Each structure stands twice: as C-alpha cells, then as structure tokens.
Amino acid sequence: MLIVGELINASRKRMRQAIGEADAAYVAQVAADQARAGADYIDVNAGTFVEREAELLPWLVETVQAEAGAPCCLDSPSPRAVRDALAVHRGQALVNSISLEAERWQELMPVVAGSGCRIVALCMSDQGMPETADQRLAIADKLIEGLTKEGFALEDIFVDPLVQPVATNVAYGPEFLQAVERIMAGWPGVHTICGLSNISYGLPARKVLNHTFLAMAVGRGLDAAIINPLDQRLVAMLRAAEALAGRDAFCGGYLQAYRAGLLEG
Amino acid sequence: MLIVGELINASRKRMRQAIGEADAAYVAQVAADQARAGADYIDVNAGTFVEREAELLPWLVETVQAEAGAPCCLDSPSPRAVRDALAVHRGQALVNSISLEAERWQELMPVVAGSGCRIVALCMSDQGMPETADQRLAIADKLIEGLTKEGFALEDIFVDPLVQPVATNVAYGPEFLQAVERIMAGWPGVHTICGLSNISYGLPARKVLNHTFLAMAVGRGLDAAIINPLDQRLVAMLRAAEALAGRDAFCGGYLQAYRAGLLEG
Numbered sequence: 032m033l034i035v036g037e038l039i040n041a042s043r044k045r046m047r048q049a050i051g052e053a054d055a056a057y058v059a060q061v062a063a064d065q066a067r068a069g070a071d072y073i074d075v076n077a078g079t080f081v082e083r084e085a086e087l088l089p090w091l092v093e094t095v096q097a098e099a100g101a102p103c104c105l106d107s108p109s110p111r112a113v114r115d116a117l118a119v120h121r122g123q124a125l126v127n128s129i130s131l132e133a134e135r136w137q138e139l140m141p142v143v144a145g146s147g148c149r150i151v152a153l154c155m156s157d158q159g160m161p162e163t164a165d166q167r168l169a170i171a172d173k174l175i176e177g178l179t180k181e182g183f184a185l186e187d188i189f190v191d192p193l194v195q196p197v198a199t200n201v202a203y204g205p206e207f208l209q210a211v212e213r214i215m216a217g218w219p220g221v222h223t224i225c226g227l228s229n230i231s232y233g234l235p236a237r238k239v240l241n242h243t244f245l246a247m248a249v250g251r252g253l254d255a256a257i258i259n260p261l262d263q264r265l266v267a268m269l270r271a272a273e274a275l276a277g278r279d280a281f282c283g284g285y286l287q288a289y290r291a292g293l294l295e296g
Numbered sequence: 297m298l299i300v301g302e303l304i305n306a307s308r309k310r311m312r313q314a315i316g317e318a319d320a321a322y323v324a325q326v327a328a329d330q331a332r333a334g335a336d337y338i339d340v341n342a343g344t345f346v347e348r349e350a351e352l353l354p355w356l357v358e359t360v361q362a363e364a365g366a367p368c369c370l371d372s373p374s375p376r377a378v379r380d381a382l383a384v385h386r387g388q389a390l391v392n393s394i395s396l397e398a399e400r401w402q403e404l405m406p407v408v409a410g411s412g413c414r415i416v417a418l419c420m421s422d423q424g425m426p427e428t429a430d431q432r433l434a435i436a437d438k439l440i441e442g443l444t445k446e447g448f449a450l451e452d453i454f455v456d457p458l459v460q461p462v463a464t465n466v467a468y469g470p471e472f473l474q475a476v477e478r479i480m481a482g483w484p485g486v487h488t489i490c491g492l493s494n495i496s497y498g499l500p501a502r503k504v505l506n507h508t509f510l511a512m513a514v515g516r517g518l519d520a521a522i523i524n525p526l527d528q529r530l531v532a533m534l535r536a537a538e539a540l541a542g543r544d545a546f547c548g549g550y551l552q553a554y555r556a557g558l559l560e561g
Binding site for chain 1: 462463466467468469470473495499500501504505507508509511512514515516529532533536537539540541542543544545546547550551554559560
C-alpha cells in the first residue's frame, strides 16, 4: 500500500498561513511527521495561492525534502508549477494529476513526458465526471494507452477512478469499487489511487464512511491512497486491509506496523 | 444488514455465571441492550454447560423473548437443545447451525425441517474446513440443494463460508471474500453470514482486523453478521458499509442510525 500524506495543502488554514509566511520549520515538521507515520509520498499543494503557485510549489518541495527526504506528490493543475517543482525535486516525484481533458493533457504532457516522474491519471474527460464503472474503464483505457505511448511504464501510472458522493446516488459506491477491481485486473502492474472525502459529501459522521470505504476499496485492489497518515485509526485499518486482501506476505507489514506502535488508538 | 447479537453466550464468564444462577434479570438486560442497539436476532448459547444445555437453552429463549421480544438465534450443536428451544420460541427463530457433516445433518434435519425456522448453514463437510473459494462453493451448492429439498426457502438460508485465520495463510482473506461474492451472485435471495474473530487469530490488535474484514465482506455482499451490537464503532462501520455497497436506498438506514445516535464514538 502506497500512502500519500495529504497534510501539506494550502487549503488547510494553518498550513496556508505557514506557506504564506515561508515558515519552513512548520512545513518541515509536518513533512517529517507524515514520513515517520509511513507516508511514501508527501503531497505538496499551494493551490490557493494561485498567482504564486509556481514560486511556492518548488519551495515546498525543497523544504519537505530537506527535512523528510521522502519524494513528493506535486499536487497542482498548473503545468508551470509542476515544471518548476520537478526541476528541484530529488528522486522520483508523483505528479497529481493529468486527465483526459484535452487542454490539460496538451499542456501538462510536455512537462512530464520523459521527466522520469510517476503520474496520477484522473478518470475525467471533456465529457465530465464518469458515473459508471464502464465509463471509468473507457477513460482509463485511453489514459493508459496515451501515457504508455508517451513512455510511462504501467508501474508509474496511478489511475484515480474518482470517488463520487453516495448521498447523490447510492450506486456511486459499487460503481467505483467495481472500477478499481476491473482496472487492476485489466492492466497488471498499474496502480489505483483515490482521495476519500468526496464519498461522504452531504452525509453526517463522514469519517466512518471515508474509512470504511477505503477498507472496501483495498479489498477490491486499490493499492494507493491520499490520506492523513497521522490518523492512526485509518492507517491501522489500511494495514489490516492489506493483510486481509492477501497482499501482505506472512502479514509482515501488519506486524511491522504493530511493532512500530502504528496500530494503537 | 441483519445483525445477530452475540453477547448471550455461556463462554463469556459473566454470562456463564448468570446462566448458572438462573439470573433472568441479567440475561434480559443484555438481550434488551442488544435489541435496542439494532440486533435483529439475539444469539443464545449455553454450550459450556454441556449436560444441562437442553434445559438451559429453552430457558434462555423464554427469558430473552419476555424482555426483548426479538427472535433468537439458537446457537447449539445439540439437536435436543434446538428442538426444546424451538418448542418455546415465538416467531421465526434462526438455528445456528447445520453443516454438510453427515451425522450433524441426519440428527438436526428432523428437528428443523418443517418447523418454519431459518437456518445457518456452515460450509463444513466430513472432509473438514474448506480452504479455497471453490471448495466453499462446492459445499454451499450441496447445502442449498439439500435445504431447499427439505422445504427451506432461499431467503431462510444463511450460508456461513467460514472465516479462517490470515496468520495461517494470507490467501484465506481473499478466498473467503470471493466465496461471499460468488454465493450471493449464484443464489439470488440466499444470505451470507459470518462470525469474525477467527480471521485475526494469532495476530495482535485483533479488533482492527475483525472490523476491517467485516467492512470488506459487506462490500462483497455479506448481508448478515454475528457481532457485538454494543460496539458502536463496529455498528457504525456496518451501517456505513451497507450504504457504500449500494444496499441502503437514499442512505436511509445510515441516516436513521445517525439520528438514533448509533454512529457516535
């Protein structure tokens, strides 16, 4: 299971303040905390600064990597910000994200192709968000075909089938889960990834929905997630889900997490 | 989701004492608490008393039903205890359990056939516990065929594919989950049920494994579970899982549970 730590995001009030004030110590601390808790990538997002994003994203990368060493997930729709962040990034970055939207593809592809990065591919097209598993599969097919043509290995592609709120349509849960299973079966080696919070939009007690959905998705093959790695209950559930899905030989990862004290709470 | 409340079980120390002392008030209280928390059936088990089981099981049924009104799950391997408990049970009982073991089948069938009860059918045969999904399906096929021949409707059959510990074999999780999905797809109307604790046998921090596995199983179609309904976190997760699996129209059950305060904690 690949964990992308989501906490360095300018949409969070305290983090926005730290980024605005160039408070490297705070950013570095949150990066280190997430890496210690098991994050494989540290997400960096300066999206709410709009005009300054191309300046702030590289600064975030340098600040994070100086402290935590971990690779970053460059979370930006701006090709310029991604380009400048990639230029200072050490190791293999994960770029979040490309989609099948023509403009996004045309602008971002020259930045990422051949750069050696990994990439999140959203199941979104100029026709909008997909509703069914079939629609997600059709978009994933084109995304994977296009990305492999541009030189990306399947192992470097993370397909995000896009979670939609079950409060809107109760079929959205199973359609997403089925898409995960079919993508993982259809392109061996490719990864699937998702954020969680959309699933529970419009419902109360959202955390239990988010966490439960993640366990169900891991049970269908999801092997990466953008989460708060400091949420010990969620991480414990993730490690458990991996063992229960048969993807943790001898439950070694689970036992290691237990010994590291990550399954408490 | 059908919940069988597991707390009235003589293998629990305090409950054994209450049963031994014919402490009806305590038994009735635990029954009422479980019914209030959403249990559809109250499990009654006097198994550790061996010699007195056929006397104590009917007493438990009467004590539970006098207080909670809910139907009982008669949890006993003894045909005599089941027969005498069924004789005093009001409404439709769930008998736990029959299996494909020849002796068990021959002794229990005359007691349950035509009695109007529902039945848990364990995927176990004289060849022992199944390991793979295929083995579970083969046993389920024979169980369902035999039970329908004896007059049981599919809706009254609860197949238990039998959870085995992932610490023994990491394939046990996925094989069970696959069996749930295939049984639910293969016999529309039939139910699947399970207890949880075996899955985590031999591992630390068992609760997170048990709870996570339940969510994953509900995601594959499991529609009944033998659990502690006073564990609010587990019940919250179950209600969430049902909505996320697309089996809760307009998230109505989830919202109702929320309004009843069952999703807190």
